[in-house]
Amino acid sequence: MISTSEKILDVAQPLIVAGGYNGFSYADISDAIGIRKASIHHHFPTKAELVSALVDRYRQQTALGLKSLQEQFASPTDQLQAYVNFWQACIGDASLPFCVCAMLAGEMPMLPDEVASRVRAHFHHLAGWLTSVLQAGAEQHLFRLDQRPHEEAQMLMASVHGAMLSARAFDDPGMFAAIVKPQFARLLVADR
Amino acid sequence: MISTSEKILDVAQPLIVAGGYNGFSYADISDAIGIRKASIHHHFPTKAELVSALVDRYRQQTALGLKSLQEQFASPTDQLQAYVNFWQACIGDASLPFCVCAMLAGEMPMLPDEVASRVRAHFHHLAGWLTSVLQAGAEQHLFRLDQRPHEEAQMLMASVHGAMLSARAFDDPGMFAAIVKPQFARLLVADR
């Protein structure tokens, strides 16, 4: 038992991940779930609303996921490791080969405002989470940070997004780990 | 005296940089340079050919630019610094706020093959250039590399692309330097 609007978002997400905001149409979704275009408009009157809802859901899932990482792993090292492993798995099995918001961020200049602001919020949230993990790790002398936690978090986030892009450009899922793992290792005190 | 086909590419480039492959149309170009859509088809019969030509030109400019950096600066340190400064300036004055190929790489799964292969070639070329600079710098004991030059090059390239994305997501050009400069500094022997 899964609602139609959920099904719509389920179908839309991989399409957005593959081609961005302009990379899919109501017709694509219509074909995929066997429902008329007009019915999609019933659930999501405009495309901007559809994508906004999609990003809202994605952000909610992300928030839950990050929170559960913090509950599941006590050590900041393990938390960060688990975060990286999560993306490695997603890219590896192609279940989510790219972050929805990273994809949309590339198209920022032409996104509807309501979508752009949500994408930006995701970036803020993720940066905040990474900052808190890095800060905690630094306080526990697990990480050695060259910059302040917030700057290190931005660097790490950029690395992750850049690594996703390279994995895609080279059509090589392994590229993600090849880039991010050493970046992560660099933070560890033990390695120096 | 600038040829029409050059003008077409000049107009198409910022449109692609803003919205990707599906983010512009022949009509957009037509409006911008005061020429009919059909005339654009005369120069570039298909959209895939237009974008392929655009990427070819971009790659050529990149090759020239990177070569001139190597001629202009003797030290690998300065070469890398100049490369970073170049992008910092482009993003700062919004003349080229994103790499054409990084933009297209995000849409890789739905690009025409002829475009995708060219984008991939750009990534290979840039990674190769960075590798050679890093290697030279390591041999001269200017850089201290934790990984092999090729891996370090991939990491640096990903950082640059991720930093572009963050600058765009946060609508903050300064974000690029804030991410890339420390990453660059980390390579320098003097800093340790």
Next chain:
DNA sequence: GTTTATCGTCCTACTAGTAGGTAGACAACA
């Protein structure tokens, strides 16, 4: 307990506008 009204969902059929692309005429020019 049956009727009545409302709501949510989905439908067919349609709109105006845009997508990439084509055919053929015309003019300048070598």
Next chain:
DNA sequence: TGTTGTCTACCTACTAGTAGGACGATAAAC
């Protein structure tokens, strides 16, 4: 005379979005 570039005029396919109605479920009114 043929080539190059531009034009008008058009095409088909597709875009997001709308109008209005059919259907079933649910709930209130009698």
